[in-house]
Amino acid sequence: MDVLHWDGTLSAKDFRVGAFAFSQKWESLNSGFPPWVWVLSSKHPWLASPEEEGYLSLEKICISRPNEEDIDQISQIDTGEEEIGCPGNEDVIDDATLVQSSHHELHYCDFHIVYSSTFRVPVLYFRSYCSDGRPLPLDEIEKDLPACSSKELSKSKWTFITQEEHPYLKRPWFKLHPCGTAEWIKLLFLSDTAKPKFEVVLELYLLSWFSVVGQMFGLRTPFKISN
Amino acid sequence: MAKEGSESILQFTPLQSSVDEGFWHRLSFLKLNKFGIDDSPILISGFYAPCSHPQVSNHLTLLAESLPSDSNDESAAPPIIRSNRNRCSVPGILYNTNTMESFQALDKQGLLKAEAMKIWEDIHSGKAVEDCAALSRFLLISFADLKKWNFHYWFAFPALAFDPPATLVDLRPASQWFTLEEAESVSAACNGWRNSSATADVPFFFVSIGSDSSAAARHLKDLEACQHDVQKLLFAFYDPCHLLNNPGWPLRNFLALISSRWNLKTVRFLCYRENRGFADLNLSLVGEALVSVQPGWRERQCVPNAVGWEFNKGRKIPRCINLAKSMDSTRLAISAADLNLKLMRWRALPSLNLDILFSLKCLLLGAGTLGCQVARMLMAWGVRKITLLDNGRVAMSNPLRQSLYTLDNCLNGGDFKATAAVRSLQRIFPAVEAEGVVMAIPMPGHPVSRQEEKSVLEDCKRLNDLIDSHDVIFLLTDTRESRWLPTLLCANTNKIAITAALGFDSFLVMRHGPGPVNPNPNLKAETETSLAAGIDNLVLTNTDGWHRLGCYFCNDVVAPTDSTSNRTLDQQCTVTRPGLAPIASALAVELLVGILHHPNGIFAEAEIANSNSGGNFELPLGILPHQIRGSLPHFQQMTLVGHSSNSCTACCSTVVSEYRNRGMEFLLQAINHPTYLEDLTGLTELMRSANAFQLDWDDEIEAADDECVEL
Numbered sequence: 001m002d003v004l005h006w007d008g009t010l011s012a013k014d015f016r017v018g019a020f021a022f023s024q025k026w027e028s029l030n031s032g033f034p035p036w037v038w039v040l041s042s043k044h045p046w047l048a049s050p051e052e053e054g055y056l057s058l059e060k061i062c063i064s065r066p067n068e069e070d071i072d073q074i075s076q077i078d079t080g081e082e083e084i085g086c087p088g089n090e091d092v093i094d095d096a097t098l099v100q101s102s103h104h105e106l107h108y109c110d111f112h113i114v115y116s117s118t119f120r121v122p123v124l125y126f127r128s129y130c131s132d133g134r135p136l137p138l139d140e141i142e143k144d145l146p147a148c149s150s151k152e153l154s155k156s157k158w159t160f161i162t163q164e165e166h167p168y169l170k171r172p173w174f175k176l177h178p179c180g181t182a183e184w185i186k187l188l189f190l191s192d193t194a195k196p197k198f199e200v201v202l203e204l205y206l207l208s209w210f211s212v213v214g215q216m217f218g219l220r221t222p223f224k225i226s227n
Numbered sequence: 228m229a230k231e232g233s234e235s236i237l238q239f240t241p242l243q244s245s246v247d248e249g250f251w252h253r254l255s256f257l258k259l260n261k262f263g264i265d266d267s268p269i270l271i272s273g274f275y276a277p278c279s280h281p282q283v284s285n286h287l288t289l290l291a292e293s294l295p296s297d298s299n300d301e302s303a304a305p306p307i308i309r310s311n312r313n314r315c316s317v318p319g320i321l322y323n324t325n326t327m328e329s330f331q332a333l334d335k336q337g338l339l340k341a342e343a344m345k346i347w348e349d350i351h352s353g354k355a356v357e358d359c360a361a362l363s364r365f366l367l368i369s370f371a372d373l374k375k376w377n378f379h380y381w382f383a384f385p386a387l388a389f390d391p392p393a394t395l396v397d398l399r400p401a402s403q404w405f406t407l408e409e410a411e412s413v414s415a416a417c418n419g420w421r422n423s424s425a426t427a428d429v430p431f432f433f434v435s436i437g438s439d440s441s442a443a444a445r446h447l448k449d450l451e452a453c454q455h456d457v458q459k460l461l462f463a464f465y466d467p468c469h470l471l472n473n474p475g476w477p478l479r480n481f482l483a484l485i486s487s488r489w490n491l492k493t494v495r496f497l498c499y500r501e502n503r504g505f506a507d508l509n510l511s512l513v514g515e516a517l518v519s520v521q522p523g524w525r526e527r528q529c530v531p532n533a534v535g536w537e538f539n540k541g542r543k544i545p546r547c548i549n550l551a552k553s554m555d556s557t558r559l560a561i562s563a564a565d566l567n568l569k570l571m572r573w574r575a576l577p578s579l580n581l582d583i584l585f586s587l588k589c590l591l592l593g594a595g596t597l598g599c600q601v602a603r604m605l606m607a608w609g610v611r612k613i614t615l616l617d618n619g620r621v622a623m624s625n626p627l628r629q630s631l632y633t634l635d636n637c638l639n640g641g642d643f644k645a646t647a648a649v650r651s652l653q654r655i656f657p658a659v660e661a662e663g664v665v666m667a668i669p670m671p672g673h674p675v676s677r678q679e680e681k682s683v684l685e686d687c688k689r690l691n692d693l694i695d696s697h698d699v700i701f702l703l704t705d706t707r708e709s710r711w712l713p714t715l716l717c718a719n720t721n722k723i724a725i726t727a728a729l730g731f732d733s734f735l736v737m738r739h740g741p742g743p744v745n746p747n748p749n750l751k752a753e754t755e756t757s758l759a760a761g762i763d764n765l766v767l768t769n770t771d772g773w774h775r776l777g778c779y780f781c782n783d784v785v786a787p788t789d790s791t792s793n794r795t796l797d798q799q800c801t802v803t804r805p806g807l808a809p810i811a812s813a814l815a816v817e818l819l820v821g822i823l824h825h826p827n828g829i830f831a832e833a834e835i836a837n838s839n840s841g842g843n844f845e846l847p848l849g850i851l852p853h854q855i856r857g858s859l860p861h862f863q864q865m866t867l868v869g870h871s872s873n874s875c876t877a878c879c880s881t882v883v884s885e886y887r888n889r890g891m892e893f894l895l896q897a898i899n900h901p902t903y904l905e906d907l908t909g910l911t912e913l914m915r916s917a918n919a920f921q922l923d924w925d926d927e928i929e930a931a932d933d934e935c936v937e938l
Contacts, residue, residue: 034503034504062280062283094388094534095236095238095392096236096237096238096239096386096388096389096392096393096479096534097238097239097241097534098238098239098240098241098470098473099541100240100241106283127248129247129248131243131245131286132243132244132245132246132286132546132548133244133245133246133247133248133250133288133289133548134548135248135550135552135553137552160573162566162569162570163562163566164563164566169249171248171249171252171553172552172553172559172562177570179574
């Protein structure tokens, strides 16, 4: 098999192998970020599967720091009925509690790299939330992305965000839709002047893939693809 | 930054909560499937870790794993604690109420005191030394509104309050307090503590430094044993807070333990914080606190006062989070449906106008084989507002061919189709706005008695109103006559009308042309002057050379001798090849979408399928034909064009103006007198002359064999 005849996809086994290679490389180069963790998870726990099924996880990455004006908008609903407070003698001022002035509301993001057996490519799932755990809707997440990303999202036919059920966690997460991945990955490798061998391509698959999709979130990987 | 000399009150940074969405999902699941209305307290776990970032504090986090697992045992066993170095597990208790009122009525003081008592007990019994995570025990009250998916909640982190409060003698970054050698050794010791699986999740410990500057990190229970060669002793704890001037909340109960258990008045403490997984002595703080004698603390029964309800943006009120977007199944269905359509637009059809489809109001006349399929196709295209009109009931043979019905609808005489169809649509997609109208369409040539007249005219009026209030009308009935009145009404108001008709093995799908009344907006300028005389005197604009496309009935007239082949179509044709209805219905809806995306809409000219056109279309959806006729035996389909006829019984200007002038009276006449319409339009005259011609032809038949020409 050579790159020319390759369709840009990856087998499940190659994904697992590539995932470990990717997380190791990440750890050695990206001292600013926590490591990717492989989460063992099975879609079919009743099958005695000898294979390790799972996904890569990188969580609680802080992606933004909105300014003070946003804080009022990030408010809860039903504040009318919340006026119950705490009756009784606890209202005595406790001198030992530090009273903090306005908080900067921070947004965090969790990333999961999951293998899609339909498209045979890795898929980036993500979700974003405030420091108290409140999930953020897509329009707020898009505000936190680097400026070039929102342009990319609206015009590129290869990058768009959809909301779907996380295949393992069974809750709605966002993901970068994978239908174009095989196409552009193949182009990426074909245009690589180093003309890597196919085995090398498989090893570098996740690195190359992430170096493109990670940029959507401002997660730059500081290594070249051909190396 | 060092604080020295001044003995200010030691102020602790409150712990903050963070609840992962998964916790609420799990709580909802348990509430619905396990707990029901049982509101006894639930043992849960929270997780926290030392601060790992110089500008951001860590929180006490609740995850899905914080709640009990799925096991069926009835005991209130605490959940399996899966802690690791990044998630130190601490015990907590959850009071989840069944109503908002009971949530508000909870005795918050009492609950806080009860938890404080547990901590106090643990301190006195020594359990807190063995299992020190219990010092950070917490309380959570909540009310889960599982209809609106609003979760009201409030955390309390009980802290035993010193009275008088402890004072701070000194506080500075650890790197400024240790010597270089000591710092190195302390870092190593702490890293060792953090890396060992036995101690990684133990959030309180002590650090002893010998005379040789070597440091060791040890369990609290080893404190009394370790007395030799200790130069410095610090009480260390995982500090989630990042601030340089204040220690974190866990220190409060730690101080309570230290002072009451070991009777120390001066406590040297280490707020342990990390960076990238390693001890960070610049971020970590070393401080000295002075604890004065607390009257009554010797007594076990005397529980100190407790504080700790979490502030919500500076106020002592509960928090609320709404998760409808990710938990309400209807919302999820809606967003999935929207996604599907958006994918179509993003990937293949950028000019797809989804807004027009979402806001479109469709009226389906007939809820049979065609009506059911058209309704489903419309929903697939994102149309949400659908009205179905049918006066029939679901019969036993219907479910096989009419895709919205099942056997249940046939029982007890059969449900009304219109209402059964609506229910079915709602089961498929809850967000559909569907309505059913049980009504018969008045038909010409089916005379009505005097008594029925009033109700028939009411039906006419009702149909008129329905057509007025919708944007698109689908004519999907099974008789030709029932299509007449809707055609007239649509022609009168220029509503988009689409007809589908089935023969045994052939079908017709067509869009009606615009009516004769309001001309094409492009020609408006020219006709406006001629309209000066008033609406009643409208002239068919055919004279301008602009041909309207025909309606279903125009066909009959344009080729009078050909009408035999057309008449087979839906002359009470209840038996058709099953494949026809789905094909015709699908084409009808696709035709509609084409009209909606054409800049001229109902006024669009007709195009025919041309084998030469290849893939290059002017419009992204392809051509917009007038009529599609299909034949199953040939597996063939043709696109045809038919222009309107001046003598059309349904849409010619004569008929439309009669209707405008005389309204219900005209309708009644048409309904009651079978030949009235043909007389009115001059069709009778036309037929008479055609027949006359034919007679002549018969006379000469022998003489002109080789000149015979088919009409």
